[in-house]
Every structure is written in structure tokens, then in C-alpha cells.
Amino acid sequence: MPELPEVETTRRGIEPHILGRQISAVEVRQSRLRYPVPADLARKLTGKTVRSVTRRGKYLLLDTGGLQLLIHLGMSGSLRITDSSQPPRKHDHLDIRFGDKLLRFHDPRRFGLVLLLDAAPEEHALLASLGPEPLSEAFDTDYLYRLSRHRKVAIKNLIMNSHVVVGVGNIYASEALFLSGIHPARAAQRISRARYAKLVQAIRKVLQQAIDEGGTTLRDFVREQGQPGYFARRLNVYGKAGDACPRCGSVILTRTIGQRSSFYCSRCQK
DNA sequence: ACAGTAACCTGTTTGC
DNA sequence: TGCAAACAGGTTACTG
Numbered sequence: 292m293p294e295l296p297e298v299e300t301t302r303r304g305i306e307p308h309i310l311g312r313q314i315s316a317v318e319v320r321q322s323r324l325r326y327p328v329p330a331d332l333a334r335k336l337t338g339k340t341v342r343s344v345t346r347r348g349k350y351l352l353l354d355t356g357g358l359q360l361l362i363h364l365g366m367s368g369s370l371r372i373t374d375s376s377q378p379p380r381k382h383d384h385l386d387i388r389f390g391d392k393l394l395r396f397h398d399p400r401r402f403g404l405v406l407l408l409d410a411a412p413e414e415h416a417l418l419a420s421l422g423p424e425p426l427s428e429a430f431d432t433d434y435l436y437r438l439s440r441h442r443k444v445a446i447k448n449l450i451m452n453s454h455v456v457v458g459v460g461n462i463y464a465s466e467a468l469f470l471s472g473i474h475p476a477r478a479a480q481r482i483s484r485a486r487y488a489k490l491v492q493a494i495r496k497v498l499q500q501a502i503d504e505g506g507t508t509l510r511d512f513v514r515e516q517g518q519p520g521y522f523a524r525r526l527n528v529y530g531k532a533g534d535a536c537p538r539c540g541s542v543i544l545t546r547t548i549g550q551r552s553s554f555y556c557s558r559c560q561k
Numbered sequence: 562a563c564a565g566t567a568a569c570c571t572g573t574t575t576g577c
Numbered sequence: 578t579g580c581a582a583a584c585a586g587g588t589t590a591c592t593g
Contacts, residue, residue, distance in 0.1 A: 294586060325569070325588080351589075366587050382571085398571045399562080402587060444564065453588075460586055473593090509586070512571080529586095550566075552584080 295362040295425065295458025296501035297512050297520065299456045304515030305394060306344040307370045310495045312389040313340045314355070321384035325365060325404040328385065335407060336360065336387070342382050348421050348457030352412055359412045360387075365402030370399045371395050372515045399511075425494050430456055432488040439479040439487065446482060447475035448549040450494065460492060460509055465554045467493040469528045474560040475553045476546070500525060529555040 293301070313446075339355035346352070351370075353360040353420060362370070373393050379386070385396040394404060398441075408415050423429035437454055449455055451464050459467070465468035468475045470493035473486060482490075506512060506520030509530065513519060527537050532545035536556040546556050 297586075323570095363587080365570095368587095384590070398570095400585085400587095401573065402569065404588095419583070442563075448564085451587095462586060507586080551566095 293336045293349060293368065293506070293512060294460035294501075295346075295498055296461050296463070296522065297506035298351060298364060298458075299502050300344055300506040300514055300520055301348045301364070302344055302351055305372060307372055308392060308515070309341045309353070309387075309389055309394055311340065311342075312392075314321050314338065314387055315390050316386075316388040318386040318388070319381060319384070320386075321382075321401070324365070324384065324398065324401050326406060328405050329407050332405070332407060343502075345473050347413075347418055348424070348453055349460075350418065352408075357410045358409040359402070359410070361406045361408050361412065361415070362396070363404045365398060365400060365404070367402035368396065368398035369398040369509055369511070369513050370515065371397065371513065371517060388499060406497040406504070418471055420454055421501050422452075422454050425458050425498055430491065430495075432484065432491050436487040439482065443561055444479055445476045446473055446479050446490075447551075447553055449479045450490070451551075456494070458498065461553075462509075462526070462552050463501065465492070465529045466497045466527060469555060469560060470497060472560055474557070475555050476548050477561075528556065530554065 314336050317336050319328050322328040329488060332540055341353055342356050343354045351362040373395050374391055382399045383395050383397050387394040412418055413505060447464050450459050471489040487546060489538045501507060501522040504520060504522040505514060507522040508519035509523060528543050531543045531554060534543050536559060540560050541556060543554055544557055545552055
């Protein structure tokens with residue numbers, strides 16, 4: 292579910308509720324996520340104060356002073372701010388309690404994760420080999436063009452590879468390729484530098500616009516108070532097989548690329 | 562190093 | 578209507 296815009300929306304949503312606040316209790320109802328939730332999570336976090344709420348790719352990091360809580364929402368995860376009067380629903384696996392308030396982790400498919408890291412989270416195996424942030428200066432035409440040389444992989448798979456660039460998932464990959472006029476199955480090595488310049492700009496643009504709209508809600512993404520994100524109305528191709536291309540009017544096609552559904556206009560994208 | 566596939570899990574939609 | 582298959586926004590592990 293959540294790609295970079297949804298995770299950033301979540302970060303911005305929860306930060307004002309938990310920054311500077313002390314953790315009074317932690318309740319784990321389901322520890323079997325992608326990796327087991329650490330058995331000593333409650334013991335180690337209780338009494339700590341949240342010093343910062345940051346994001347790296349699709350990971351959220353809550354720094355409690357030398358101890359970092361690492362959270363990933365997987366395909367179906369969400370975080371909400373609620374209170375003790377709300378009984379946990381099915382799949383509400385974990386609560387971080389701040390006195391009267393709760394930060395509640397919900398994840399039906401359990402592809403998400405909650406881990407504790409020491410003081411150098413960027414050195415942890417899950418974070419160490421991540422590519423640059425797409426909205427940072429490090430992600431530019433030269434970088435992506437150089438990486439693409441001699442690579443036969445479909446361009447859609449390349450930009451969804453978190454070792455190449457973080458945060459671009461199945462929705463925004465399709466959208467960015469539509470905006471830049473590149474066919475999602477085109478081999479990465481067979482795209483010109485000029486077209487990579489367009490692609491980099493398209494990725495930045497679509498992610499920034501989605502953040503501005505609070506992310507994309509298709510089925511289950513919700514913001515910190517349960518609100519939807521409104522970027523779904525801006526989607527050009529994702530989920531729109533059979534519809535008319537908003538640019539040229541020909542029919543939007545779908546096809547599986549790298550085990551994921553892809554949506555594109557065969558007239559606008561070559 | 563790179564590319565392709567299976568696997569993790571539950572809920573909802575689709576098709577016979 | 579009922580049931581089974583297919584599909585869903587992510588990532589890693591394994592294979593060749």
C-alpha cells in the first residue's frame with residue numbers, strides 16, 4: 292500500500308502528536324510481522340521520549356535518544372493516533388502509549404515491520420544499501436543514467452528497486468513513466484540521457500504532488516486520524532485499464548511486468 | 562553484479 | 578449463490 296508519499300503523509304501526521312512526548316507503555320498483541328517484534332520492545336521503550344520522527348525511503352524512524360524504533364508499513368500497514376477509549380480492532384497489532392494518546396499500528400497482511408535499532412540506523416542491513424531519496428539532489432539525471440547503462444531490466448523495475456532509488460512503488464512508477472512518455476517495459480539501457488532527465492523530473496513531480504494531496508487512498512490507506520489521501524483523483528493511468536488516455540484518448544493498457552501490474556498508454560509511451 | 566521467481570499474509574474482487 | 582482463483586500499494590531470499 293504505502294509508497295513514499297503515504298509514508299511521508301503518515302510521518303507528518305503523527306509527528307505533532309508524539310514529538311517530545313514520553314512513552315508510558317507499549318502493548319504488542321501480535322508479534323509475528325515480517326520479522327518478529329522484539330520481545331523486549333516494551334521494556335526498552337517505556338519511559339523514553341521521542342526526540343525525532345524521520346523517514347528514510349518507506350521506513351519511519353522514531354528516535355528515542357540512542358534507540359531508534361524502525362517501522363515499515365509493508366503493503367497494508369497504517370499508523371493512527373487514537374486514545375484509550377478506542378478498543379483495538381482486528382489487525383491492530385501494536386500500541387505505543389503516550390499517556391492519554393496512542394500510536395496504533397494496523398496491518399492486515401503483516402508485511403510490515405517494527406524493530407529496534409541502535410544509534411546508527413543507517414548502518415543497519417535494511418537501510419545501509421538503500422539508494423538516494425528521490426526528492427534529494429543526489430537523485431539526478433547523471434545518477435540514474437549512469438546506473439542504467441548495460442542494464443537490461445525493464446525501466447519500471449529499475450525505478451522500483453530500492454537500491455537504485457527509494458520510495459517509488461507500483462502506483463507512482465506507472466504514473467511517472469506515463470508523465471515522461473516512457474514505456475514501462477523498455478530496457479533501461481535503451482533509454483537516452485535526455486529521456487532520463489524527463490523521468491527524474493516526473494518522479495519528483497508525481498511524488499511531491501502526491502505528498503501535497505496527502506497520498507493516494509485506493510482501498511485501505513488512511514492518515515493518522517483515519518482520513519483518506521486525495522491523490523487518487525490525480526492518477527492518469529494506474530488502475531485505469533480500458534479507460535481513455537487523458538492525453539491522447541487511446542485506451543489504457545495493463546500488463547504484468549516483474550510480477551506487478553503496470554498501466555500505460557501505448558501511443559504516448561514508447 | 563544482475564535478473565527472475567517464490568515467499569511472506571489476509572482480505573476483497575472476479576469468474577465460473 | 579457458492580466457491581475457488583486471482584489480485585492487492587512491499588521487500589527479501591534464493592536461484593541461475
